[in-house]
Amino acid sequence: MSPTPTPDTPTKPINDRAAARVGSRRNALFFASLGALTAAYVLLLVAMIVAMLSFTSPDNLASVFADHNIRYAALLSLITCTISAILSVLIAVPTGYLLARFNFPGKQAIDMIVDIPIVLPPLVVGIALLILFQTIPGRWFESHAFEVTYMIPGVILAQFTVACAFAIRTMRVAFEQIDPRHEAVARTLGCSRASAFLRVTLPEAWPGVVAAFTIAWARALGEFGPVLVFAGATRMRTEVLPTTVYLEFSLGNLDNALAVSILMLLVAVAVLGITRTIGLRSLRQMEPTR
Numbered sequence: 001m002s003p004t005p006t007p008d009t010p011t012k013p014i015n016d017r018a019a020a021r022v023g024s025r026r027n028a029l030f031f032a033s034l035g036a037l038t039a040a041y042v043l044l045l046v047a048m049i050v051a052m053l054s055f056t057s058p059d060n061l062a063s064v065f066a067d068h069n070i071r072y073a074a075l076l077s078l079i080t081c082t083i084s085a086i087l088s089v090l091i092a093v094p095t096g097y098l099l100a101r102f103n104f105p106g107k108q109a110i111d112m113i114v115d116i117p118i119v120l121p122p123l124v125v126g127i128a129l130l131i132l133f134q135t136i137p138g139r140w141f142e143s144h145a146f147e148v149t150y151m152i153p154g155v156i157l158a159q160f161t162v163a164c165a166f167a168i169r170t171m172r173v174a175f176e177q178i179d180p181r182h183e184a185v186a187r188t189l190g191c192s193r194a195s196a197f198l199r200v201t202l203p204e205a206w207p208g209v210v211a212a213f214t215i216a217w218a219r220a221l222g223e224f225g226p227v228l229v230f231a232g233a234t235r236m237r238t239e240v241l242p243t244t245v246y247l248e249f250s251l252g253n254l255d256n257a258l259a260v261s262i263l264m265l266l267v268a269v270a271v272l273g274i275t276r277t278i279g280l281r282s283l284r285q286m287e288p289t290r
Contacts (some may be wrong), residue, residue: 049265056258064259069235070244074263077240078151084159089209096171096212097197097237117165125161126229131231145193152241154231155238155247159220166219168214174208175201218268 047119056080066069099111132138133149142149148154178201186196218227224242233243242262248257 014210042217052216052258052262052265055253056262060255061259061262064256065263068255069239070256070260071238073241073244073260076152076155076238077242078219078267080155080240081161081217082164083156084220085167085213085217087156087160088164088220089171089213091164091214092171092216093202093205093209095097095168096173097175097201099168100172100175114165115166117162118169122162122223122225122263123229126158126226129158129161129226129230149230150232150234150238152231152238155227155240158226158230159223160224162223163216163219167216170212171205171208174205176206178204215270221264221268221271 024259028225065074095114099107099114114218119159130149133142138148148157182204183201186200187193190197222242224246227238227240228243228246229240233239234248241246241260245257245264248254248260
């Protein structure tokens with residue numbers, strides 16, 4: 001005797017709908033967690049900026065910027081940061097290309113050494129530079145070339161030592177993202193390795209160069225520890241904006257220190273905006289040719 005057939009129960013569609021609802025809730029919880037964590041940090045930064053702006057007034061800013069000492073510090077910061085960023089890019093481009101494209105003995109050691117300024121406390125960088133120029137090579141350089149310690153070249157060297165490490169990291173990532181086949185094709189068409197680098201790889205890495213310059217400039221603008229230890233904070237000689245904040249704060253002039261801090265914030269935002277715009281424009285121009 002055959003079994004009596006029973007009607008099928010729609011359990012599978014119900015289970016699918018329940019699983020979809022559970023998955024939707026989990027996705028919503030995941031994105032809510034991401035948004036909450038991101039919003040917490042963004043709100044902290046915005047609150048800091050708003051607090052700085054609300055603690056001063058336009059009249060106070062104008063009076064502080066009229067101070068010839070602060071104007072000198074601002075001008076010196078712009079000059080030294082630009083020189084440091086240019087020197088950083090000049091070193092970062094070949095070093096980043098070397099680390100990204102070639103394997104050679106000692107590569108891991110060099111890769112680790114160039115990262116030392118990133119992880120080393122800034123004050124230690126300044127002390128190391130100061131000791132270096134107290135040894136025979138440093139004293140010989142200052143006696144046969146020009147003075148560095150507690151002079152404007154010392155400001156540039158202190159900024160460059162730290163900023164260049166960040167620029168090298170940026171350029172290495174930029175070169176690693178470029179397809180090496182483009183350079184190989186150029187070499188098969190008769191270009192030397194140097195010519196292929198200059199004509200093919202370097203133009204493709206131009207957004208990375210802009211980013212490296214931006215990061216190096218911003219790092220140089222904010223360097224305080226190495227500059228203070230190695231170059232000092234002598235007014236109208238080696239005083240830059242970070243050391244101005246330190247000097248004004250140590251003298252109890254909180255309003256002046258805050259005004260200079262706001263100036264540094266505005267300058268940094270302006271430079272970042274300009275350079276990122278240039279980098280994005282260069283990237284859009286390059287995309288159709290790839």
